[in-house]
Amino acid sequence: MTLTPLPRWKTHISTGSGRGSDIIFNPDATNRKNLLLLIQLRWLAVAGQVITIAAIEWGFGIRLPLAQMAAVVLSLVGLNLASLLFLRMRRPVSNGVLFASLLLDMAALTAQLYLSGGASNPFVSLYLLQITLGAVLLAPWSTWALVGAASLCFVLLTMAFLPIEMSHHGGNLFDLHIRGMFVCFVLAAGLIVLFMTRINRNLRERDAYLADLRQQSAEEDHIVRMGLLASGAAHELGTPLATISVLLGDWRRSDAVTRNPELLEDVSEMQAQLDRCKRIVSGILMSSGQARGEGSVHTTVRTFLDGLVAEWRDHSSPALLDYTNEFDPDEAIVSDAALKQVIFNVLDNALEASPDWVGITVKRQAQDLVLMVRDRGKGFDKEILAALGKPYMSSKGREGGGLGLFLVVNVIRKLGGTVTARNTGRGACVTLTLPLDTLRA
Structure with missing residues (x-):
């Protein structure tokens, strides 16, 4: 079992030490969320078009080409179903995919405007909603291309469209147009606020993720x-x-x-x-890798941990060791010297805090190995719990201390696992959770 990160896309981020580091980053995750938002927006567009067409046709008595407009609505439904299938296939969602989605939405809007009066239709300002979404979601060149496409569609709609017969409304035409503009304004404003808020949340999550990656890169550089x-x-x-x-x-x-x-x-x-x-x-x-061939051994989880605890008991001689191995069914793994040293560090810290008693519990949770180490010491300080895994965070007062838990967190994280710590009221408990996939031969 080598200490390699989980396979994902990589990006190059400077750590401030004059060198860059290749760290895990998957930009596709944010794009997938944004494509899902576009799908949700398209469902709202479908519902809104159906309600608007029905209101105009039967509420205001204005004749519309219902068959053609229904075909456009059905094409949006088909596009949404294809987009959902695309997401289920786990294919990467790139800038080009989002750009194509917005272009198709713009084409559907243009078709509906062509069938309902062209540029004179008050809903023509919905082009701005497409451009606003593109400005947030797309690369700059894609956004400008979207602006050009919307402008071209607007110009074409002034020259080619199907006129709507509304002469029987007499002097109420202007009032009807104003009402349509008001409905369009409210609809566009509401959708912009709703989806810009959710898109900004996705972007903030991405920025926070990148900040965590930069911190991890700096810590890994420190470990190297x-x-x-x-x-x-x-x-x-x-x-x-x-x-x-x-x-x-x-x-x-x-x-x-x-x-x-x-x-x-x-x-x-x-x-x-x-x-x-x-x-x-x-x-x-x-x-450190000088004798990796000697350091990796094929074994099982129970054998590895039983032998590790027995070796630690012989070397450290705790007054009372309460060891329970509930891992079942057993799994074949490849042990590693680094993982062994990490567990030793946790046990040594527990023994130093509680020389009279150390408790070790091993169990299985689905496809994870869970190792809990407990002691009856004074517990962790709040500052250490808040900054778990940061270097030089120690309550022992020794210069340069606090590296043990720092190394534990980073090695476990490289194996795809997690480290949690808490105070139990009678001491402290450190829990190591490791996915079995990274430990198997």
């Missing part, structure tokens, strides 16, 4: 620098540790040490601690 520093330090420590190991071996074989049991015990303890330092250095190199 830390990894390079740790890897370099591990390489540099290899030589002095090997030298000390040779010297301890010589001391153990010397007569002065072999004749002194206490001194021999001290040398043996020094050798054991030295071996532990060498294992730590090897773990750093393995986690």
